[in-house]
Amino acid sequence: MPNSLRAKCIIVGDSCSGKSAITQVFHSDGSHFPKNYAMxxxxxxxxxxxxxxxxxxxxxxxxxDSAGKELFSDMVQNHWANPSMVxxxxxxxxxTSFNSCAKWLERVRSQKPSVTMPSVLIANKIDLDERRVVSMKEGQDFADSNGLxxxxxxxxxxxxVEQPFLYLAKTFHKLYQDRIEYFMSMT
Structure with missing residues (x-):
């Protein structure tokens, strides 16, 4: 019988980084990109x-999908209790949006400080290659040094857009299976 697990996925980052667009494209299986931006x-x-x-x-x-403006940070953090992944x-x-990643990661991880949870770093807007200022190496180095x-x-x-979520689901599922095996070995 198939398992259907539930996981709370918190998406964070500065405003205008594309969090909502990523969420909506993933949710719609790539059939919808929001053309009108609403913060x-x-x-x-x-x-x-x-x-x-x-x-x-x-x-x-x-x-x-969390607001990226500091103005909303207190309200947003109220919804972050017990995250499964980030x-x-x-x-x-x-x-600036790249330099803020450490702050966002710390805020979410502070919700469950002693728990390792599946986490990813997404470099968005790679279609704007001619305007790129953060290299792939910088992103990869940050991810590696922060367990992402x-x-x-x-x-x-x-x-x-789908790949990070597939990775998170697979990793979460593996952690779940590992816990079951551990508890079964205790009996």
Missing amino acids: TTGVELVTKPVHVQDTHDAVELFIY VVVYDVTNE EYFECSAKEMQN
Whole structure:
């Protein structure tokens, strides 16, 4: 019988980094890119089941797309209790958004300080290569030094948006299976 697990996925990063676009493109299976930008002022929640490759199981992601403006930070953090996984997003054309990644990661990890949770860093807007100011190496180095898996994508071009979420679902599922095996070995 297939398992259907549930996971709380927190998406963070500076405003205008593309968090909402990534969320909406992933949620719509690449059929919808938001052409009209409306700044997220709190937290928007979407859910999507993700089939775990090589299993009959799925992980239902409850994706919390969080506002990136400091003005909303207190309100947003109220929705971050008990995260299962974290997605940190930056814009490759905006060095400030990249430099803020450590702050965002710390804020989410402070919700569960003693728990290791699946986490990814997404470099967004790679379609704007001529305006890129943050190199792939810088992103990869930051991810490596913070225990994150690194992905590059373009929400606008609907390129590689699904991969980080597939990775998170697979990693979450593996952690779940490992816990079951551990508890079974205790009996």
